[in-house]
Amino acid sequence: MSQLPAPGTYTVDPVHSQVGFTVRHLVAAKVRGEFAEFEGTIEIGDSPETSKVTAIIQAASITTKNDMRDGHVKTADFLDLENHPTLRFVSTAVTAKGDDKFDLVGDLTIRGITKQVTWDLEYLGTGPSLEEGGIMAGFEAHTEIDRRDFNVSFQGTLENGSVVVSNKVNLTLEIEAHKQG
Secondary structure, three states, rough: OOOOOOEEEEEHHHHHOOEEEEEEEEEOEEEEEOOOEEEEEEEEEEHHHHHHHEEEEEHHHEEOOHHHHHHHHOOOOOOOOOOEEEEEEEEEHHHHHEEOOOEEEEEEEEOEEEEEEEEEEEEEEEEEEOOOOOOOEEEEEEEEEEEEHHHOOOOOOOOOOOOOOEEEEEEEEEEEEEEEE
């Protein structure tokens, strides 16, 4: 049976959470990156179906540990930071799959384009927070998107035809959230 933490509002702790991605580079290698600035709220209802998640990510906070690449990803070739400073997620459904696993379905907006995505979500458990009497909950989630669905259509190729950056992007969330009030 799938369980969630006690009903209430939980705020994502960005210091102890990560919003990351992995994309193939030149077919064989993987480039990993993350966004350092984000916020989110998790509304746990009396059942998974009445629970909701919202998140806003600051596109400028992207880092892949390479300044030149990060600069390129912020341009119109990729995130188009000048016209689209944030990425957003708003859930539309949460469905229990068993063993503390859920489908988290919602609208992901990148570059002003909104598409429905389904995250494989796992509830990791609840425990005391660092605040006296506080409660925290842990979650992990994964999904894969096609960057072209969000008009991220940079098509760099090498002389031999190899693609510089794959179209598939794996997104990962590692979330610690603290119960409010």
